[in-house]
Amino acid sequence: MSKKERVKVGIIGSGFVADIHADSFRMMPDEAEVVAVASPPQCGAEDLAKKYDIPRVFTDYKRMLAEDDIEMVTIAAPNYLHAQMTIDIANAGKHVVCEKPLCMTLEEADVMIDTCKKKGVLLMYAEELFFTPKYVKAKQMADEGAFGKVYMVKQSEKHFGPHAPWFWDVEKSGGGVFMDMGCHGIAFCYWFLDRPKIKNVYCQMATHVHTDKTKGEDNSICIIEFDGGAIGLVEDSWARRGGMEDRIEVYGGGGVTYADLHMGNALPTYSEHGYGYAVEKAPSTKGWTYPAFEELWNYGFPQEMHHFARCVRGKEDPQATGEDGRVVQEVLYAGYHSAGIGQKVELPFTPKDVKTPIQLWLNPKKP
Numbered sequence: 001m002s003k004k005e006r007v008k009v010g011i012i013g014s015g016f017v018a019d020i021h022a023d024s025f026r027m028m029p030d031e032a033e034v035v036a037v038a039s040p041p042q043c044g045a046e047d048l049a050k051k052y053d054i055p056r057v058f059t060d061y062k063r064m065l066a067e068d069d070i071e072m073v074t075i076a077a078p079n080y081l082h083a084q085m086t087i088d089i090a091n092a093g094k095h096v097v098c099e100k101p102l103c104m105t106l107e108e109a110d111v112m113i114d115t116c117k118k119k120g121v122l123l124m125y126a127e128e129l130f131f132t133p134k135y136v137k138a139k140q141m142a143d144e145g146a147f148g149k150v151y152m153v154k155q156s157e158k159h160f161g162p163h164a165p166w167f168w169d170v171e172k173s174g175g176g177v178f179m180d181m182g183c184h185g186i187a188f189c190y191w192f193l194d195r196p197k198i199k200n201v202y203c204q205m206a207t208h209v210h211t212d213k214t215k216g217e218d219n220s221i222c223i224i225e226f227d228g229g230a231i232g233l234v235e236d237s238w239a240r241r242g243g244m245e246d247r248i249e250v251y252g253g254g255g256v257t258y259a260d261l262h263m264g265n266a267l268p269t270y271s272e273h274g275y276g277y278a279v280e281k282a283p284s285t286k287g288w289t290y291p292a293f294e295e296l297w298n299y300g301f302p303q304e305m306h307h308f309a310r311c312v313r314g315k316e317d318p319q320a321t322g323e324d325g326r327v328v329q330e331v332l333y334a335g336y337h338s339a340g341i342g343q344k345v346e347l348p349f350t351p352k353d354v355k356t357p358i359q360l361w362l363n364p365k366k367p
């Protein structure tokens, strides 16, 4: 493919995940190229541009959206900005890749989906677990019947808490670890089981360790019951010491599989002296550590962005959409409400006047 035909991409944000987006396009450059990045003044857009050779830098993303040649824009900004940014991108006639979680409220999700439809642009939901090679392999085996009828799928993600202050501010994030990482597990179980209808949600959560920093929960367990009886178990923590953990378990009448994203893709290492970089959220490189290789590839980010660029060219259909993000959003609502009232919550669950999902836990109102 000639350089000219590659999808031209703009990135909004220049923090943690913006770097991952830029690096992902660099790793798989045949379908897309990043031509611009936008982030407020003194927020590091220049540095990101320098690191990845991105020619244009903007301090106002709306100015970036005025660039005619940009066809797809990725949103790598805090959660509370996702909805407005999506609407602005769609109104500028560009395809949207929105980071997880999709947004703050179900009303926002609906407007995002509707606006993109009306403007004839794609709304792609950046859930990289649909592209994580180990997890994709587990799904392929399940689809081939390896485990018989799958009755339970587990996904968990745990570490000692996020890197940027806005995550701890529930007005900006919408919630604690359940919102931040539970959204991955909800999407994962739903996708793994081929998107069955969700019957009900039960959730427990608490703030065990980080009460000085946040009103958000730092530990959560969520059980999702799907039509047909299968269960999704989503376990997340910002209170877990020892670095990052991301794993799945799949149980069926005819078999089982386990996948640990970090342990199987790492070098068990002991070092008295330490070294440069081990893996995301590793607290130290001294003593026993588990440095990852091909980290982004093993998470699935380059494959995800490559797929989205191919969707823009009409070569593939989006595997992760705004509609998926909306399903996750409803389960987030139901999960917070369940933890608030101490009961299972039946779906559909679409309360109005919710500003942040966590409100349904912090100020629970019994139906």
Ligand SMILES: NC(=O)c1ccc[n+]([C@@H]2O[C@H](COP(=O)([O-])OP(=O)(O)OC[C@H]3O[C@@H](n4cnc5c(N)ncnc54)[C@H](O)[C@@H]3O)[C@@H](O)[C@H]2O)c1
Pocket (backbone or CB within 6 Å): 012, 013, 014, 015, 016, 017, 018, 038, 039, 040, 043, 044, 061, 075, 076, 077, 078, 079, 081, 099, 100, 101, 126, 127, 128, 164, 166, 180
């Ligand atoms: N898929 C994943 O595994 C994954 C991992 C981390 C973060 N995320 C998601 O990505 C999003 C960003 O998280 P992060 O970790 O990169 O946060 P971050 O704090 O590292 O970066 C956020 C960026 O947004 C920029 N920003 C803030 N306001 C802006 C505005 N008005 N216009 C343009 N840019 C603005 C900031 O300058 C910063 O560069 C969040 O929604 C988060 O949930 C996803």
